[in-house]
Amino acid sequence: MAGKKTHKRHEKPEAFSVVDLTHLNRPMRSNLIGPDAVRSRREVLKRLAATAPLLVLAPGLLMSGCDTRTGPSNPLGACNCQSNIPCGCEADRPDTTSGNVCTCQSDIVCKCESFNPCTCDSQCSCESYCACNPQCSCQSYCACNPQCSCQTTCGCQGQCLCEVTCGCQLYRI
Amino acid sequence: MIERTGRSGAASHIAYFPLKSIAVGVNRQAAEVIGNLKRRPGHVPARGGLKFLNMLTELGLVNGPPDPPMARPLPLAPRPTRTLLLLSERCPLACVYCYGASSTRGARMPWPVARAAIDLIVRNAQAQKRTQVELGFHGGGEPTTHWSVLTRSVTYARRLCKSAGLRLSTSLCTNGIFSIIKAQWLARNIDGITVSFDGPPQIQNAQRPTAAGHASFALAARTLKEFDRLGKNYGFRVTATESIQDRIGEVYDYATTRFKPRQFCIEPLFVCGRCATTLCRPPAAESFVKGVTRIMDTAVSRGVEIQYSGGRLFHLGTTFCGASRDNFFVTLQGLVTSCIEVSKEADPRSNVFIYGRYQPDSRLFSFNTARYRRLIKLHVDALESCRDCFARWHCAGDCLAKAPDMRALTRRRNEYRCEINKAITLHQLEHEMKPSGSRRKAYGRKKNA
Numbered sequence A: 001m002a003g004k005k006t007h008k009r010h011e012k013p014e015a016f017s018v019v020d021l022t023h024l025n026r027p028m029r030s031n032l033i034g035p036d037a038v039r040s041r042r043e044v045l046k047r048l049a050a051t052a053p054l055l056v057l058a059p060g061l062l063m064s065g066c067d068t069r070t071g072p073s074n075p076l077g078a079c080n081c082q083s084n085i086p087c088g089c090e091a092d093r094p095d096t097t098s099g100n101v102c103t104c105q106s107d108i109v110c111k112c113e114s115f116n117p118c119t120c121d122s123q124c125s126c127e128s129y130c131a132c133n134p135q136c137s138c139q140s141y142c143a144c145n146p147q148c149s150c151q152t153t154c155g156c157q158g159q160c161l162c163e164v165t166c167g168c169q170l171y172r173i
Numbered sequence B: 001m002i003e004r005t006g007r008s009g010a011a012s013h014i015a016y017f018p019l020k021s022i023a024v025g026v027n028r029q030a031a032e033v034i035g036n037l038k039r040r041p042g043h044v045p046a047r048g049g050l051k052f053l054n055m056l057t058e059l060g061l062v063n064g065p066p067d068p069p070m071a072r073p074l075p076l077a078p079r080p081t082r083t084l085l086l087l088s089e090r091c092p093l094a095c096v097y098c099y100g101a102s103s104t105r106g107a108r109m110p111w112p113v114a115r116a117a118i119d120l121i122v123r124n125a126q127a128q129k130r131t132q133v134e135l136g137f138h139g140g141g142e143p144t145t146h147w148s149v150l151t152r153s154v155t156y157a158r159r160l161c162k163s164a165g166l167r168l169s170t171s172l173c174t175n176g177i178f179s180i181i182k183a184q185w186l187a188r189n190i191d192g193i194t195v196s197f198d199g200p201p202q203i204q205n206a207q208r209p210t211a212a213g214h215a216s217f218a219l220a221a222r223t224l225k226e227f228d229r230l231g232k233n234y235g236f237r238v239t240a241t242e243s244i245q246d247r248i249g250e251v252y253d254y255a256t257t258r259f260k261p262r263q264f265c266i267e268p269l270f271v272c273g274r275c276a277t278t279l280c281r282p283p284a285a286e287s288f289v290k291g292v293t294r295i296m297d298t299a300v301s302r303g304v305e306i307q308y309s310g311g312r313l314f315h316l317g318t319t320f321c322g323a324s325r326d327n328f329f330v331t332l333q334g335l336v337t338s339c340i341e342v343s344k345e346a347d348p349r350s351n352v353f354i355y356g357r358y359q360p361d362s363r364l365f366s367f368n369t370a371r372y373r374r375l376i377k378l379h380v381d382a383l384e385s386c387r388d389c390f391a392r393w394h395c396a397g398d399c400l401a402k403a404p405d406m407r408a409l410t411r412r413r414n415e416y417r418c419e420i421n422k423a424i425t426l427h428q429l430e431h432e433m434k435p436s437g438s439r440r441k442a443y444g445r446k447k448n449a
Helices: A022-033 A035-048 B028-039 B049-058 B111-127 B143-164 B180-189 B201-207 B217-230 B248-258 B285-302 B369-376 B415-432
Strands: A015-020 A055-057 B013-017 B022-026 B082-086 B132-138 B167-174 B192-196 B234-240 B263-268 B305-307 B335-337 B354-359 B364-367
Touching (some): A022 A035, A035 B049, B013 B028, B013 B415, B022 B028, B082 B111, B082 B143, B111 B143, B143 B167, B143 B180, B167 B180, B180 B217, B192 B217, B201 B217, B248 B263, B248 B285, B263 B415, B285 B305, B285 B415, B354 B369
Parallel strands (some): A015 A055, B082 B132, B167 B192, B234 B263, B263 B305
Antiparallel strands (some): A015 B022, B013 B022, B335 B354
């Protein structure tokens, strides 16, 4: 039987939006992810923003450290905080700043701001992933971060799993 | 990986990486690439996938640092620096859904129990070099019905904290049924006040009648007006039942236009306590989600935080609340429980949550350390049923006390709440993926319970 020839279309895998969610709870999330990772991600997203068809939506990230509640900001430039609350500081906590540095006010939630020098004091609760507190041992970052000791080796080359340093092609999540 | 219902083609899925705080809207083919990679590390897509993979790699989603450890170690013996005192079984109201099934008669906390709890948290705070202790008051019944111990506790704690150089933070959950004089004292002396209030008169009076069966709206409204006059920071706690499941928007509009709360917390009814006799039922999950997401969408302009305990995209953690951390809640009998909803030894859940008691002879608290250690291990990593859920770190296993079976705490969750939690969290995530940006304020920020 002469049938109609059908072609199965092979779409390419593509991303249509990338959203950084660090702004949802900046102190908690930037501590969790690591200040260096947040910084490098910001650069990657800026670059990807120019790549069609990828649409990069990063409302928090592009605010360069502005607290989303403090007012509008320059989308790609400097922080334009509108209030006297320093960038990244929580509005509901006392403002004890030196310059533009947010100071930890609570031993429950450390206010380390990835865009500013970390000012954890001794009462900052020591999280294993907090790179700010020198008393905390960094457990989870790879050798990409020079402050961290490499914990894991790459299956193919015996080196770090970091793509940057060892070129290991074994993709993993 | 979350499939977006009703969408096909571009961005039909969300690849969500909660611990890396990134969400990527992808097409089906990209979703398959990520799924394959998760199942089989090293898998490389055949057709046009390398560019996509490189993008993920650059973002640290592939070959990035391993996810950080989430569980935060707690001391192996309780060392609380905050307490919640369940002062009284008495209540002037007879709410149709009251979990405490309180009445106008009932026991109240003896002063020595309250004092011992305050002494303990201050002592611990000093030993741990903390800067603050927290003192809260909650039900069973209505805490303001034990006015003398409430006020004495605040005064006593303030004096101790002053001499120890500590800051005192105070909170209260109340029905708002008391005199203007008391309202003024509370406004001056309690930092955070949550008023259980169900909105329009018809609903408030039906769901929260007085013990004598009369309307309570005018009494509660008088207090709220006084708080507003004084500029007091307070929030509402609304219980959604089946009978108001389609009126959530109306409740929200009424409560936030007539009064000036800073937070609006809404929870679906959990059947317990007086529900056995009133036959009060929870809202349908779908209706609750519809109502809550709708008010979340409109809340930004009104400036009132919307809170629902299981829908909190802003939060990443391993526990739903302090019930599986270090909550030190003291009942009026002097029992120590980590869960506000489990305050009596007769409760079948007591062998999970009650982990200590006040000893009148020594005037100290003794703890069942083994039970406490079991409690603090009940974080989301231990919950098999949450393992593959995208909302795992947000609702963090949900309310342990509402699990369907205490003997299977790690294996079975409350499916009704799971459905709601996932739907609301996804709604929040999808909103963040719109170019209009964040509305963190609308979603609020739940403090540790």
